[in-house]
Amino acid sequence: MDKPTKPRSTRIQREKRELILEAALEVFAQHGFRGATIDQIAEAAGMSKPNLLYYFKSKEAIFVTLIDRLMEAWLAPLREMDADGDPITEIRSYIRRKIEMARDFPRESRLFANEILQGAPRILPLLEGELKELVDEKAEIIRQWIRQGRLKKTDPHHFIFAIWATTQHYADFDVQVRAVLGPDKGGEGRFEDAAAFLERLFLG
Amino acid sequence: MDKPTKPRSTRIQREKRELILEAALEVFAQHGFRGATIDQIAEAAGMSKPNLLYYFKSKEAIFVTLIDRLMEAWLAPLREMDADGDPITEIRSYIRRKIEMARDFPRESRLFANEILQGAPRILPLLEGELKELVDEKAEIIRQWIRQGRLKKTDPHHFIFAIWATTQHYADFDVQVRAVLGPDKGGEGRFEDAAAFLERLFLG
């Protein structure tokens, strides 16, 4: 018994599946689930449609795989918020991480936004279960910080919503942000400006 | 010359077009442009597909009409921000109006969000033109208020972005908001709570 009984999926298989997921992320983020076609994803992945369907049994299967992975990364920053840390530092770090995600993973953010906009048909149970529990837990921590006089009084749930909304805005509404800021202020520095602004807004 | 030379469009025509636009708003907001079908819209409007196409020449035409109207209503609240008014009052009113729009016109908000998410293919010129000018103008007013010491120092553009993001969040991400708040706190009072929270956040 040197190895487990499931040596399935070769290195090549894993690589191809990864390639497809990368291409699908691009296409889904830009056109949404219904707007994206298997042909588009296949072309973006540099393979034929039947070939793609050899690795994923349906368009839905690709999407679900993508969004399942996404959720892990999505909740991670909030998970890191530590009750034993300094409130200001913890919240500042959280905002930083969220802005970095908007900058570095805008496609993931848009994919998520798309799913929620359509009524979260595939992840509603997760939102009502895991996400709600996590948020309630962190809200309790914030409430505790407030009781201890270490944080300005505020509604914890709406506080978290506001951080989500403002940070993700820079990924989801990026086109609008750049259009309004114009060529001058719309450069890559906008994420730094946003981070600085948001820290002041939420902690100042 | 009792009447102008263009008596076109009877009352019935206007009513039917209105009926279609109402149905289309519902369908587009829920499924996005690509996800919506003419049949769905026709059924929601209580008429046959060819009949619908008698009033609008294409799916695109319906969408464009809808989004053109929407933009008017969308910019109105910001337009009302008055340089001669009291800064705190003006900003508070703006936030109130935006939250009311999220509560009373969530479908319009989602339609707009959808368009931006897809890269704003149909309204990019408007964003770079009319919207940018309006925001720049109001940003200058805010900057003026700050110079006069009547408002806390802050980046006007990101300040406006933050108001947009947080208020629209309650329409666009409504499913998530309700899932996280749960049955108890997720009732109709959530918009009031949000308004109160946001006033504190932005003005407190």
Add this chain to the structure above:
DNA sequence: GCAATTTTTGACCGTTTGGACAAACGTTAG
């Protein structure tokens, strides 16, 4: 080198979709 297995592809299928069209229907004015 060769058989077994995995990967890739061209051709194909049923369904859905946006849209066209002519015929039918209804309404109104003379």
Add this chain to the structure above:
DNA sequence: CTAACGTTTGTCCAAACGGTCAAAAATTGC
């Protein structure tokens, strides 16, 4: 009644779509 006009519908079509399948091609294990 009827001609003219606006409205409605059944039928049809071509393209796009998600997905299948058998066979070819490439790879792997021996």
